[in-house]
Amino acid sequence: MTGTTGSTGPSEATGGRTFPYKLVATDLDGTLLRSDETVSARTREALAAVTAAGAAHIVVTGRAVPWTRHILDDLGYRGLAVCGQGAQVYDAGEHRLLTSVTLDRQLAGLALAKIEAEVGPLLLAASRDGLEGEVLVGPGYRVQDGPLPVVPIRDASDLWSAPLNKVYVQHPTLSDDELAAVATEVAGGLVGVTMAGAGIVELLPLGLSKATGLSLAARRLGAKAVDTIAFGDMPNDIPMFAWAAHSVAMANAHADLKAVADEVTSTNEEDGIAVVLERLLPRS
Numbered sequence: 001m002t003g004t005t006g007s008t009g010p011s012e013a014t015g016g017r018t019f020p021y022k023l024v025a026t027d028l029d030g031t032l033l034r035s036d037e038t039v040s041a042r043t044r045e046a047l048a049a050v051t052a053a054g055a056a057h058i059v060v061t062g063r064a065v066p067w068t069r070h071i072l073d074d075l076g077y078r079g080l081a082v083c084g085q086g087a088q089v090y091d092a093g094e095h096r097l098l099t100s101v102t103l104d105r106q107l108a109g110l111a112l113a114k115i116e117a118e119v120g121p122l123l124l125a126a127s128r129d130g131l132e133g134e135v136l137v138g139p140g141y142r143v144q145d146g147p148l149p150v151v152p153i154r155d156a157s158d159l160w161s162a163p164l165n166k167v168y169v170q171h172p173t174l175s176d177d178e179l180a181a182v183a184t185e186v187a188g189g190l191v192g193v194t195m196a197g198a199g200i201v202e203l204l205p206l207g208l209s210k211a212t213g214l215s216l217a218a219r220r221l222g223a224k225a226v227d228t229i230a231f232g233d234m235p236n237d238i239p240m241f242a243w244a245a246h247s248v249a250m251a252n253a254h255a256d257l258k259a260v261a262d263e264v265t266s267t268n269e270e271d272g273i274a275v276v277l278e279r280l281l282p283r284s
Helices: 041-052 065-074 103-121 156-160 176-187 210-220 235-243 255-260 272-280
Strands: 024-025 058-059 081-084 089-090 096-102 123-128 135-137 164-170 192-197 200-203 227-231 246-249
Touching: 024 123, 041 058, 041 272, 058 135, 058 210, 065 081, 065 089, 089 103, 089 210, 096 210, 103 164, 103 176, 103 200, 123 156, 156 164, 164 176, 176 192, 176 200, 192 235, 200 255, 210 235, 227 272, 235 255, 246 255, 246 272
Parallel strands: 024 058, 024 227, 058 081, 227 246
Antiparallel strands: 081 089, 089 096, 123 135, 123 164, 164 200, 192 200
């Protein structure tokens, strides 16, 4: 698998016929990755064939760079990646952060106050900016099982001591959909609100989305929206789907994403990305 651009001209390997898109944008969790955080051999082969046919593969994930870098390294991915819900454009080959957008902490604090005035106390975590940015977890915040490192803190005020990419919010009783809806209604003019997975409702810089980060990265790769096919599974992928020429939701995707997708493929456990790419690849 590679994240580098290939030639956009006719490929000798395909007899002069090329893959119909210049850019293949894939989310990570629930999309490219299986539940054990691996990528199947079939999907790796399909992406390798796509790049051989002249396209580029780009990872577009809600994870910030520190939670993404090890996966890209394990995959041998050397191109650009869009991380942190579009906040970061990362050069995986050079291990270098090219762009980074931070959350206005004063606005975020005001947004939290408005949300809590509506629903009561929230459970909080936050992702610090930078290549080594830590994820700080406040009292009571429910962390998903897995290998991703977090730093527990006792006092939620410690979340605000350094620049942040985003704030995570949970509620003791509201569902993710309910919390995201309330947050959008009462604080959507101050911060962006998105749901990236089970238990993951995020407050972001206003106007930031996977689409904004992907458009920046695509420009660097010489590609446009019309050249892009995108794969995803959660509501945070909706802006990316709106931006791309063709959008594909996984069978395991949230209903809101399926509703706006151009097509629905198999699950991430069943090589849903490969199913679509194999269909689109030139036949020998």
